[in-house]
Amino acid sequence: MINIRGLHKSHRGREVLHGIDAHVARGETIAIVGPSGGGKTTLLRCLNYLDPFQAGLVEIAGFTLRPDMGRTHREEVRRLRCAVGIVFQELNLFPHLTAAENITLAPRLVRGRTEQDALARARSLLARVGLADHESAYPHQLSGGQKQRVAIARALAQEPEVLLFDEPTSALDPGWRDDVLEVIQSLSADGMTMLVVTHEMHFAHDVAHRVWVMDGGRIVEEGAPSEVVDTPKSTVAKEFFRRLALK
Numbered sequence: 055m056i057n058i059r060g061l062h063k064s065h066r067g068r069e070v071l072h073g074i075d076a077h078v079a080r081g082e083t084i085a086i087v088g089p090s091g092g093g094k095t096t097l098l099r100c101l102n103y104l105d106p107f108q109a110g111l112v113e114i115a116g117f118t119l120r121p122d123m124g125r126t127h128r129e130e131v132r133r134l135r136c137a138v139g140i141v142f143q144e145l146n147l148f149p150h151l152t153a154a155e156n157i158t159l160a161p162r163l164v165r166g167r168t169e170q171d172a173l174a175r176a177r178s179l180l181a182r183v184g185l186a187d188h189e190s191a192y193p194h195q196l197s198g199g200q201k202q203r204v205a206i207a208r209a210l211a212q213e214p215e216v217l218l219f220d221e222p223t224s225a226l227d228p229g230w231r232d233d234v235l236e237v238i239q240s241l242s243a244d245g246m247t248m249l250v251v252t253h254e255m256h257f258a259h260d261v262a263h264r265v266w267v268m269d270g271g272r273i274v275e276e277g278a279p280s281e282v283v284d285t286p287k288s289t290v291a292k293e294f295f296r297r298l299a300l301k
Contacts, residue, residue, distance in 0.1 A: 055080040055218060055247045056101070058081055061110035063271075070096045071107070072148070072271040078249065083242040085258035085279070086251045088268040091106065095250045097229045097268070102140045103131050114138055115215040118223055136164060139209035140218040143225065145201050147208075153180060154189035157208045165212070172211070179207035183237050199230020204209045206237055219250040222231045235261075255298055267291045 056078035063071035071093050074083060078084055086094050099105040103119055112119040115137040123131065147156050157179060158172035162214065167175070180186050183203040193201055202222055209217060223231040235254060239261050242248060252258060258265050258279055267275040267284040267290060275288040286292045 055082070055115065056099075056249075057111075057113040059111045059199055061097075061100060061107055061112060063093075063100055063105065063107040065096075070271050072098070073110070074271075074273060076266070076273060076276070078247060080247055081245040082145050082263045083246075083248045083250065083261060084106075085262035085265045086249060086252065086268060087258055087265060087294065088274075088290065092268040093271040094268050095220050096271075097182060098140060098220055098249060098251060101216075102138050102218060103134060104140070132164065135214045137214055138152070138216045138218065139214035141202075141205050141209050141214055141220065141222055143221040145193075145205050147204060149193050152190050152192055153185065153196070153204045153207075156193075156204060157211045160208070175211055176207070179210050180204075182210075182240075183207050184233065198226045198232045202226065202230070202234045203237055206234070206241075216247045216249075219248065219252070221251050223252070223254060253298065255295070267294065271296075295299055 058076045061071050061074040062069065074097065088094060096105060100107050101114055103123065106121065108121055117130065117134045117137065151159065154173060154176045157176035161167040161172040161175065162169060177189060180189055183199060183206055185203055188196065188200060196204065221274055222238065223234050226234060235257055238250065242261050262279055264276060265279050267282060267288065268274045269290040275282055275286060275291045282291060283295065286295055
């Protein structure tokens with residue numbers, strides 16, 4: 055589903071990703087962990103082509119991403135973002151739209167769905183994330199966890215083949231965090247291909263098929279959770295998990 059070869063990304067003269075090579079099979083859930091500033095968010099943004107990159111190749115959901123993709127590839131990038139959804143830490147819901155309207159907007163404008171079809175899909179997705187009775191609520195009327203679940207439903211409305219999550223629970227209280235993780239876990243059980251940047255080690259250990267530890271723009275260790283989380287080999291991974299255990 056995803057093949058990354060020699061991915062380099064620079065920002066303001068500083069190299070952020072240093073030649074990443076990795077692959078993800080269809081249906082895998084990858085937990086991406088590591089110290090702040092290690093390039094985790096940048097990697098996700100490159101996979102969705104929100105951030106162009108300087109060198110390398112990414113094959114994802116049937117699309118091939120190259121450094122030279124620009125305005126001439128605008129339509130291809132639009133189709134890519136339907137197939138590769140991303141859920142941000144900041145949520146980015148439209149404050150003047152209800153939960154249902156936030157979810158139906160892209161399917162209507164991008165995929166040409168009728169309002170009736172888009173609304174039926176939105177209601178089904180809201181039920182899936184446990185918010186069937188919140189379709190008319192505006193973002194300011196929702197808790198942080200509820201807004202994050204609306205954001206997940208919005209990403210699913212595009213019928214993606216891959217979902218990318220950037221710290222989806224970092225700003226949530228424990229109760230709301232568990233609700234969001236439960237939704238992500240159900241998606242994993244259903245076979246959705248996902249990359250999840252997270253500091254939730256129980257999620258990485260119990261739900262992910264593999265764990266990538268990133269630091270300094272590189273994947274410094276990867277493998278099964280029982281190997282990487284329980285018996286890390288790299289100095290970076292050992293120190294990262296030690297610090298988490300002290301919190």
